[in-house]
Amino acid sequence: MTPSNNTLSKLLEMPLDQLMARALKTKLRHRKDQFSLCTIMNVKSGNCTEDCSFCAQSAHHSTNATIYPIQSVNEVLKQAEQAAQNGATRFSLVASGRGPSPAEVETYALRIQAIRERIGISVCASLGIMDSKSLLMLKQAGLSRYHHNLESSPDYFSQVCTTHTIFERIETIKAAKRIGIETCVGGIIGLGEDMRQRLNLALTLQKLSVNSVPINILVPLPGTRLANALPPSIHEILRTIAIFRLLLPRQAIRIAGGRETLKDLQGLLFMAGADAMLIGGYLTVRGRPVHEDLQMVERIKGIWQQCSS
Template sequence: MLRQPPDITELQAMPLAELMRQALATKLARRGTSFSLCSIINAKSGKCSEDCHFCAQSAHYRTEAPVYPLLDTAQIIAAAREAQKNGASRFSLVTSGRGLAEADLPRMLDIIRAIREEVGINICASLGILGKDELLALKEAGVSRYHHNLETSREFFPQVCTTHSFADRIATIKAAQEAGLSVCSGGIFGLGESETDRLSMALSLVECGIDSVPINILIPLPGTPCAGIPPLPIAEILRTIALYRLILPQAAIRLAAGRESALADFLSSAFMGGADGMMIGGYLTQRGRSPRADRHFAEEIRQLWSI
């Protein structure tokens, strides 16, 4: 049975300081002082058929994103070991494209088995729109969680992508769950959407039963349709993170791409207002902070939570 979300109108009326206070209290009451770190590898890059307006890997736009086929097993194994060394509890294989190419599936399954046997880190996958049979094969090989972002609200999605639909994304999430995989799903703030859109996405995540929510903040990459979008005000980002914590009290809320540039000196405020996880080691086409700096930051936040 799905948990009923709180009164959104009442939450929206709260001052930011009170909203963040309640979000932190909810985080500590429901999830304790847990702070999770995960890492990804851009295992296949560029030439994507989809026209997601924020993405430098789309073949529809002229960008400087790298283009290469599926990496070899040794490279991916080395990256998984490095992620584990850096403190990540999960390592995700990410490929560009609408879905995993049929010819790449057997190789991907071999890579997953090799990571499971040689590294032992929890394995996630983000391979686009897949069917239940493919997802079952991934689970049997060793994947425990499938990542598939909603990206934005159902209502705003057509403004972000026209080559597939919001319904396609929901269908993949349901197929992954039917295959016995947990699902990580979130989106991007700052695409030009309204607060109402961001809250609509949060409610869709509740409806889908999502318990791991990555939050990206738009990096307006040159060559993409989103290149000229002005940044969201920091207060608006912090409000939305706090609202997500109160709407999704049991979920891991992970800050990913854009957190460093969008929040800058206020990054710690996001974790005092509901967030409790980070992606480390860089993103698909963009570098992040050093893993050492992120590990130190996570320990400092845990200490603050314990005071």
């Protein structure tokens, strides 16, 4: 049920401590102490035709991002195996570009099949705009979940990207759902949007009934259109996470890129309702050592248990 305007306004005005307490309670009620870990691999990098404002891989920007074609089966298997050894339960193939050609879809299908047969870890993919026929080919190869961020609110997306629309992204998500692939869809905090637009993104995801919601925190990268953007404050980030949890009580709220910018405060994200994260680094930015992340997860689960008892 869509919350009333009055409820939404109250969420925006609620003091942060109350908002976080409600979000954590909601997380524990609906999802107990579940904490899910996934790892992504940049399977094809750079030279993208699209102009997403934050992205180092866009050909519209001058960055040092590496450019390479689709990685070999052996390389994909090596990284999937490492992810499984690190404790990740999902491994995602992420490619730059507007969307794959028919030949590329076949190439990805072979890699997905190899991971399923040889490593067994659940496979996700993030390959851009796709139709249901191509997605079905990936599903038959063993794909369980498709990742495709909306990045921002529908009324702000045109400020983020001008080479495609948010509706093309939404169509891809609907196509995945129609053929029974789970969906992982979220966005980035700090693209210049305001709190109401973040809330609007959460409501859009609620309507789409996605399974997992990755939230990135902008890391302004030299050479991109947002190189000089001011990163969002910890206060804004925690409010956003808590609001997403309250509006999406049953979904995994997954902290993706940018959490390292919070340094020793990043554990607070998981006291505000988040309960999943990427480990092992990002597309063009390194993450912190996996053993430190795993230690943090154990400590957080310990606190969650205390809060539940």
